[in-house]
Amino acid sequence: MPAKKQNTSSFISPPLGAEGLHSPLGAEGLHSPLGAGGHFISVNDVSDINSLVAKALAYKQNPLKDKSLGTNKRIGLLFLNPSLRTRLSTQVAAQNLGIEAIVFNVDKEGWALEFEEGAIMSGNTVEHVKDAAPILGNYFDILCIRTFPSLKHREDDYSEMVINQFLKYARVPVISLESATLHPLQSLTDLITIVEHSVQPVPNVSKPLYANIPNPKIVLTWAPHVKPLPQCVANSFSQWINAWGKAEFVITHPADYELAEQFTKGATITHNQDEALKDADFVYVKNWSTYNDYGKIYSNDPQWMLTKDKLKLTDNARVMHCLPVRRNVELSDEILDSPNSIVTQQAANRVWAAQAVIAELLPRP
Ligand code: CP
Numbered sequence: 001m002p003a004k005k006q007n008t009s010s011f012i013s014p015p016l017g018a019e020g021l022h023s024p025l026g027a028e029g030l031h032s033p034l035g036a037g038g039h040f041i042s043v044n045d046v047s048d049i050n051s052l053v054a055k056a057l058a059y060k061q062n063p064l065k066d067k068s069l070g071t072n073k074r075i076g077l078l079f080l081n082p083s084l085r086t087r088l089s090t091q092v093a094a095q096n097l098g099i100e101a102i103v104f105n106v107d108k109e110g111w112a113l114e115f116e117e118g119a120i121m122s123g124n125t126v127e128h129v130k131d132a133a134p135i136l137g138n139y140f141d142i143l144c145i146r147t148f149p150s151l152k153h154r155e156d157d158y159s160e161m162v163i164n165q166f167l168k169y170a171r172v173p174v175i176s177l178e179s180a181t182l183h184p185l186q187s188l189t190d191l192i193t194i195v196e197h198s199v200q201p202v203p204n205v206s207k208p209l210y211a212n213i214p215n216p217k218i219v220l221t222w223a224p225h226v227k228p229l230p231q232c233v234a235n236s237f238s239q240w241i242n243a244w245g246k247a248e249f250v251i252t253h254p255a256d257y258e259l260a261e262q263f264t265k266g267a268t269i270t271h272n273q274d275e276a277l278k279d280a281d282f283v284y285v286k287n288w289s290t291y292n293d294y295g296k297i298y299s300n301d302p303q304w305m306l307t308k309d310k311l312k313l314t315d316n317a318r319v320m321h322c323l324p325v326r327r328n329v330e331l332s333d334e335i336l337d338s339p340n341s342i343v344t345q346q347a348a349n350r351v352w353a354a355q356a357v358i359a360e361l362l363p364r365p
Contacts, residue, residue, distance in 0.1 A: 034360045040175045041163060042182050042236070043243045049191070056192050056356040060349070063096045070099030070362055076140035077103045077177065080162070081148040085323060086177045086185065089350035090144060096355055097362070102140070115165050129162075133169035142361055143170045146177035149230050151295030157181060158260070173361040181260075183232045186322050187240035188353040193346045194218065194247075194282055197318050215248055216281040217315070221273055222253035223330040224300045225287035233322050234288045235263040242266040252276035256298045259291055273304060280314040285321045285331050308334050318342045 033051035034040065046052055059065070075094045079087060087103060094101035104110060113132060114125035121128065136143055145166050149157035157180040167174050176184055198213045218241055220234060234251075238259060241249045249267040251259070258269075270276050277283065285306055290296045305328075311317060319341045325331050335341055 032360050038173050038361065039167060040184060040357045040361060042184050043240045049244050052188065052356055053192050053195050056352040057196060059355045060352045066359055067096065067098050069359055070094065070097040073141045073362060074100045074102065075142045075144065075358065076136055077101060078143065078145045079105050080107045081146055083146055085347050085350050086146060090177065090354045092351050093354035093358055097359055115161050129165040130169045133166050134171060137170040137172040140172060141363055142173045142175060142358060144175040144177050147179055149180035151228055151230065151289060154294035175357060175361065178232055181232055182236040184236055185350065185353050185357065186233055187236040189346060189349045190237055190320060191240055191244060192349050192353055193320065193342060197342065213281055215246060217248040217279055218282045218284065219276050219280040220251045220284045220286065221276065221306065222257050222304060223285045223287045223306065224302055224304050225326060225330050228289035228295050228297050229287050231259055231288040231291055234259055234286050237284060238267060239263045250276045254299045254301065254304065256290055257288065274313055277310055277313040280317045283314060283317045283319050285319060287330055305330065305332055306335050307332050311335065311340060320346050323347050
C-alpha cells in the first residue's frame, strides 16, 4: 500500500468555501467546464472538473442565481428504470434554472422501444429509437435518459447501445441519468461532497475534522448485497476520481469482483479491506456484481459490511453511499446513523451537480 501523499498543494485553490472555489475560468462562462461534445455521458465530457465542481458549489450557495437562464426552455427526463434521487433532484435543478421539466416513465407509459439497427420488429418492441428520439429532440431542449444494464450480456451492456442511440438520433444535448455502465451525475455529486468535506469545516463539531486535506485518501469498498447490481456507480466513481487525480485512491473488493480496467486504471486495488481502510479520509461503500463472469454474485460474505470497528482503522473517515442502501446487509445501522455518515448530504448534493450540468448544456440564444 503506498504511503499517504504529503503534497501540501490544495486541489482547488483557494480552499475557502464555494466562492473561494469559484474558478475565474469556466464557472462564469469564460469557457465551459464541459467539453465541445455538447453532452454529459461520462467524465470524458468534462474539460475542467474543478470548475464544474466550483459551479455546482456556487449553486449550492445561491440556488436561484440563474433562475431566468432557462426561461422558455424545456427538459425531458426519460426513465426506463426506477429512481428517487436522480428523478427528483434533476427536476428541482431544472426548476431552479427556470426550465420546465417533463418526466416520462418510458418503461411504464411509453411504447416498448427498439434500439437495434436494422431490427425486424416482429416481437415485443413497438417503436424504433430512430423514430422516437428525433421527435423527443423536437419537444425538448435537453434530453436526459436513465437506463440500467441487463446484466446478462456484458458486451451488449458495455456497448451502451441505449444511450448511444439517443446521442445519435436526438439532435439535442443528452444527459445520462445513469446508463448501463456509468452514473456521471452521481459521480460529480460524490466529488462535490468530497471537496466540500475536504476544504470546509464540518458543521457542529468542536474541532474541524477536514479543514483542508490536500490529497485525501479515498477508499471504494465492495459490500455484500442480496441481488446482482450493476457496476455503474463503482465504474463511474473510479473513472472520476482517477480523472480528478488529486486523491490517493484505493479500491478493495473480494477476489473475482474486479471492475473493468478502463475505469480503475490508476487506482491501487487490494483484496484486503482492512489494509485498504487504514488512514482513509473517505470510504465509499457500494455493491457490484461480477464483471468477468458477468452479472453474478460470487460472495455475500457479511464480513465485508462496514462496521464501527472497521471504521477505527480509518482517519475518522466520512462514509458515503449513492443510495438506495440495504441496511444491515450493505451498510450497518451503526454506520449509517453515525456522524461519520454523509449519505444524506451526498444525496442532497445531487441537485447542484444536475444544476451545473444542465446550465452548461442549455442552448444559448
Ligand atoms: N443514487 C441514485 O441514482 O438514486 P436513485 O436510483 O434513487 O435515482
